Amino acid sequence: MAKHGMRVIVLTYLLFLLILPIGLIGWRTFGDGPGPFIDALTTHSALHAFQVTLVVAGWAVVLNTLFGVLAALLLVRHDFPGKRLLSALIDLPLAVSPVVVGLALILVYGAFSPAGGWLEGRGIQIIFSTPGMVLATVFVCLPLVVRSIVPVLEEMGDEQEQAAQTLGAGGWQTFRRITLPGIRAALGYGIVLSLARALGEYGAVAVVSGRTVDQTQTLTLFVEERFENFDVQASYAAALALAVIAVASLLATKLLRPKDGS
């Protein structure tokens, strides 16, 4: 009896918080058939937003993957002073509000700061431009790759790597032939997590992009801007596209998730 009671409470809670809202948006989008959905996503602004999103997320994921692998190897395989500090700092972005991330980058790389002014003088614009949006996205995704690889590296141990080195393999060869195959699934998991987060980032990008339609507007910014301008159809269509990406990445992470990992 108590068991059924709990099941009912949980299912009701999830129904109203999670299932109904998400189901409803699909229904609203396709209420008039798929035609308006496709029309709304193939306007010039929507296509441009897709393109900006892909460029920003692509750069952010590449940078984040390189840094993630490097940092994970350092944390697990090397000893150096300040290692615990590095580990703590990598997790820091999770506790920072996206808006604060944006403000932080503006204060350092904005045109009125010393660093930003210097770069601007050399024709490099960071804030209100793609590099700033990439920086913001890298910031919010920072821990995802590192934290996916670290447990696997720890569990793998370094016996095989040592054996390879004894047999004369160089550092790069050892990494490519031994370490990389070992962490492949975890790395894939981390990359999918980062990609999903990067494609869906809103707050930090909203602050640093300047939100110029057809220039620095990502898909998430498009959702908000269309909604504020009462173009609900386009807003729902783009939101549904993002939701589909989210569900796909969720399924991908389930497949890639290391089986014995936490």
Next chain:
Amino acid sequence: MSETTKSTTATLDEKVATAGPDSPPGGKGRSVRPVGLGGGAGGAGGTAIGVGIATIFLSAVVLIPLAAVIWKGASQGPGGFWDAITTPDAWAALKLTVIASLVVALVNLVMGTLIAWVLVRDSFPGKGLLDLLIDLPFALPTIVAGLVLLTLYGTDSPLGVSLAYTRTGVVVALLFVTLPFVVRTVQPVLLELDKDMEQAAASLGAGNWTIFRRIILPNLVPAMLAGTALAFTRAVAEFGSTVLISGNVPFKTQVAAVHIFGQIESDNTAAAAATSTALLVLSLLVLLTIDLMRRWGARRG
């Protein structure tokens, strides 16, 4: 002080234990260590280059920008900082953020544990799908989460429940984005829980409630609190999901992140930095508490 000593001994023990069977007899086990990236460049040199690159990257993206926020926030001295965060609108936003996040954390503590319990101990058709859906709020972009909730609980709500531009709406949005935290921290602990103890207690005549309170709950509490604290920090920082549903009404539904956003938009970066610093300090305090709790739990465990 004794804490530090203790943890040092623990790590030393671990090192000895891991080095144990593989280390050559009489060898120190530690000397055959540096491999992996940069091993070809010669151990220590490779490490130094790697640490250098990682430090520069981390500084450029995270450290210097965050330091700039705190620097800017504190640039007018403690008095100026205090004045900036106690302007009526900033203070109202901070207060709403903290109170709403506390409510959200408490609801998560109860509902999250209950959901984890049902997912682990109950079985019904569609449970696997439900388990998968729990992670959706993490995968879904926050602005989409806000839009999704506004569709159901907006002014033209098909349920006839309009939460748009209300504080309840803000809380619901925060509940949505923080849903997975407690569930996902409690679930693995519940899965690994040894049922023998519960059976022993039952055979000794304990009722269901007594078993839950005396056997299960004490095992779950650390995970429950850790998940709740994470949900709290996330709620404090949340921006995207609250933008649409809150309607951004100052003194009523404006949360701190939205307030900061408004200050940035109106070029008032000093005030934005002060409020940001307050949020950062709050989150760091909570994270520090989690860390201390974890160590306390590990020492007792």
